[in-house]
Amino acid sequence: MIKVLIVDDESWTRDIIKAFGEWERLGMEIAGEANDGQEAFRLAEALEPHIVITDMRMPGTDGVRLLEQLNGRYPRMKAVVVSGYDDFQYAKHALRYRAVDYLLKPVDPKELNAALLKCKNELEAAQPEREPLSLDIDISYLLASYKPILRSHFNELNREGADAAFRQLAGELERSGMTKPVMLEQVAQELLLLLKELTAANSLGTGSTQTAYGRDALASSGDTVLYVASRYDEALERLVAQRKFKNKLNLDEVRLFMQKHYTEPVTLDQLARVFFVSKEYLSKAFKLEYGQTLTDYLLHLRMEKAKEWLADGSIPIKSVAEMAGYEDVAYFYRVFKKHFGIAPGEMRKSGEV
Structure with a gap:
């Protein structure tokens, strides 16, 4: 890459x-x-x-x-x-x-x-003597549909879901004829780079993110996907151990997780599963510590970021909404106005941003 x-x-x-x-x-x-x-x-x-x-x-x-x-x-x-x-x-x-x-x-x-x-x-x-940097667009296009799924399963500690996605990917690679070693190496590299991003976002060490692998891992599409899946499994095991066997819930980690994933559809159910506590306990503990609910904190993150982006008049409000995690622009308008007491367009015109 x-x-x-x-x-x-x-x-x-x-x-x-x-x-x-x-x-x-x-x-x-x-x-x-x-x-x-x-x-x-x-x-x-x-x-x-x-x-x-x-x-x-x-x-x-x-x-x-x-x-x-x-x-x-x-x-x-x-x-x-x-x-x-x-x-x-x-x-x-x-x-x-x-x-x-x-x-x-x-x-x-x-x-x-x-x-x-x-x-x-x-x-x-400038590098004709080295392995070219060009990528197979068809492979990148295929992987682009799997990366959000793998990201979601990893963040939710859903190993079964990730393994199912990997099995589906292996079958699709085989059916599409994407089985040449150079193609499979691209698959491995792109997915391992995603894993590196995920481990960093979850404050996990780099133990499972090495990208070196032998030729056996590129022998077939099944071997390549199996190798990559094993790296994801190892990382998930370490993340589960890190979260599950702590003496007490670290609310700073919960808040950090929300700060890194606020553009995604983060829910109380998801957070409770990720940090191995009940929804009721997590909700009460967070409000007691920070004086606001998880939902209100997530809304605050999104709105403050949206307000920051509105300061740049070159960004369309539709893009601001999407970057803040709202696909429905009309809903974003309602939420923004309720939060700040003024619509996004009016705030931009007034110069309050």
């Missing part, structure tokens, strides 16, 4: 880039985020991203200095500049340090993905 680092001091700009980028289709993943050039350079050393998307005006080390440092240290790394200022001087700096593209805020999704595709093509062209 092609690793991407996003650098911008405005969190909602980073959120927009993450939301608009067609990452799976392009065979890319968000490796990290930074809010200034200094942090970005440190992350670049640790993560070794292939692409850096950076703002130009930031406190401390700005985008100009960052591009200069990266260009000297990592000449093969690709850069895409995003700036809110149509400034010729910035454009000159971007060209001097061989930025692939220069995008103006508000970011246009088509322009962003065109720039990312250009980066990908240049990376592939």
